[in-house]
Amino acid sequence: xxxxESIQSLINGLERLxxxxxxxxxxxxxxxxxVPEDIAQDLASALANLKANTAFCQECFNITEAGRERCExxxxxxxxxxxxxxxxxxxxxLALERTGGYQGKYHVLQGVLSPIEGIGPDDLKIRQLIARxxxxxxxEVILATNPSMEGDATxxxxxxxxxxxxxxxxxxxxxxxxxxxxxxxxxxxxLRALSGRQEMS
Amino acid sequence: xxxxESIQSLINGLERLxxxxxxxxxxxxxxxxxVPEDIAQDLASALANLKANTAFCQECFNITEAGRERCExxxxxxxxxxxxxxxxxxxxxLALERTGGYQGKYHVLQGVLSPIEGIGPDDLKIRQLIARxxxxxxxEVILATNPSMEGDATxxxxxxxxxxxxxxxxxxxxxxxxxxxxxxxxxxxxLRALSGRQEMS
Numbered sequence: 001x002x003x004x005e006s007i008q009s010l011i012n013g014l015e016r017l018x019x020x021x022x023x024x025x026x027x028x029x030x031x032x033x034x035v036p037e038d039i040a041q042d043l044a045s046a047l048a049n050l051k052a053n054t055a056f057c058q059e060c061f062n063i064t065e066a067g068r069e070r071c072e073x074x075x076x077x078x079x080x081x082x083x084x085x086x087x088x089x090x091x092x093x094l095a096l097e098r099t100g101g102y103q104g105k106y107h108v109l110q111g112v113l114s115p116i117e118g119i120g121p122d123d124l125k126i127r128q129l130i131a132r133x134x135x136x137x138x139x140e141v142i143l144a145t146n147p148s149m150e151g152d153a154t155x156x157x158x159x160x161x162x163x164x165x166x167x168x169x170x171x172x173x174x175x176x177x178x179x180x181x182x183x184x185x186x187x188x189x190x191l192r193a194l195s196g197r198q199e200m201s
Numbered sequence: 202x203x204x205x206e207s208i209q210s211l212i213n214g215l216e217r218l219x220x221x222x223x224x225x226x227x228x229x230x231x232x233x234x235x236v237p238e239d240i241a242q243d244l245a246s247a248l249a250n251l252k253a254n255t256a257f258c259q260e261c262f263n264i265t266e267a268g269r270e271r272c273e274x275x276x277x278x279x280x281x282x283x284x285x286x287x288x289x290x291x292x293x294x295l296a297l298e299r300t301g302g303y304q305g306k307y308h309v310l311q312g313v314l315s316p317i318e319g320i321g322p323d324d325l326k327i328r329q330l331i332a333r334x335x336x337x338x339x340x341e342v343i344l345a346t347n348p349s350m351e352g353d354a355t356x357x358x359x360x361x362x363x364x365x366x367x368x369x370x371x372x373x374x375x376x377x378x379x380x381x382x383x384x385x386x387x388x389x390x391x392l393r394a395l396s397g398r399q400e401m402s
Contacts (some may be wrong), residue, residue: 002273003295004266006247006254013244018232019225029251030292031219033264037252043214044248046207047241050233053207061315063204072203091231094204 007033059132061108063090073097073105080104082139086129086158088112088146096144098116104142107132112145113154121157129158133165140168147174208234260333262309262326264291274298274306281305283340287330287359289347297345305343308333313346314355330359334366339360341369348375388399 003011007029014025054167057064057071064071073079073093082106087093093106111123121127131140143158145151155171162169175193176185185193203213208230215226233241259266259271265272274280274294284305288294294307310325322328333339344359346352356372363370376385376394386394 003305004255004264006250006266007264009243010247010251013240013247016240017229019228024220026292026295027220028218030264030290031292032248032251033255039217040248040251044245046211046214047233047245047248050206050211050230050241053237054205054234061203063208063231065207089231090234091227094227164354 003189060084060106061110061128062093062106064096081137083142084118084129084132084138084140085142085144087144088154092144105139109145109154112150113157114150124154126158126161130161133162133167138167140170143171147172231361236360237278261285261307262311262329263294263307263343279304282338284343285330285333285341286343286345288345289352289355293345303342310346310355313349314358315351325355327359327362331362334363334368340372344370348373 002008010029010032011022011025013017014020015022020028032043053066055064055066055068057074058069059074060071062071062073068075078105082101084107085096085102085104086107086109088109088111090108093108096102096106107125107129109126109129110122111119113119113121113124120157129141133141141158143155143161145154145158159169173196174189175196176182176189182190203209211230211233212223212226215221215229216223219230233244254267255264256267256269257263258275259270260275261272261276263272269276281304285308286297286303286305287308287310289310289312291309294309297303297307308326308330310327310330312320312324312325314320314322322379330342334342342359342363344356346355360370374397375390376397377383377390383391
């Protein structure tokens, strides 16, 4: 049996999304067929307008509304301009903002160094980071790339590039996740937690 | 930080889909922001045209292209009209068609009896099933509702309704899933597999 073309093309589109396999794609498509029409229409217009209504902040390269030059964080006078947190993706900014515990600014690299995928320093927003630091206002750069091999390599590369400036370059702490279980922690995490142990006061 | 409205509305739309939580929704939204524009546009138009381009088959209530009265299965002369498989959803038709081992027709109930959710016989395509059987061509009705409490109750109800006709009413076999592991099978499945055991020949 061949599915109606409109369903098949929706399934094909959904299948291309990360984390959605053929079965979830058909389940989603048939779900959307069942729900009130406006739910599918809302989603369709959100998708259609996505790129047209967004732009990159010209300072930190986070995502922002089209037509704005700087994102909400960069435009805010409440934020500490001497502190910059370097992340891989705009999603990471969201994660850090959700903590409510960071008052500095950001710099979104828009990726990570990856020789295997052919992504070098010029493909990321590294030159722009150096330029921001060179302006002299920044006192500390927090390297918050993922604690993965590529994230670590990128942090190491950035550390080298930032050496010329008289600033603090820090990396997010590693150790046991809050609520985690020592028994289930992997070797590397446990080693990091040991070597990074802190005096109780 | 407030996200640009166009992203937030996409995240909200995605979150309403089954099996997609807040984190997957933002991951998908940011992924769609990164991919070439036409991927998001294709998906948007597939969504927008979904309902307009589909209709229900007037015989079996499976999904079909708009403008057609009967679906591909019902319209086919290759299919055995004396055999009808009753399923809950159009997705189940897809699953059975994928096996390649069924040559009869279908009847999609478009749901399952559920007193808790207030879904009674009149909310499903049961009257239409009875009418089809009453025409006299059908010799066997396979009740292929899910092997769940509600699916079983619906099958039992249908069995009662179909008693008046001189036809076979069957239910899909239960037992161990192929490739499954006896050790991990739940009690009920194992009991069913035992009581339904078959002579090796």
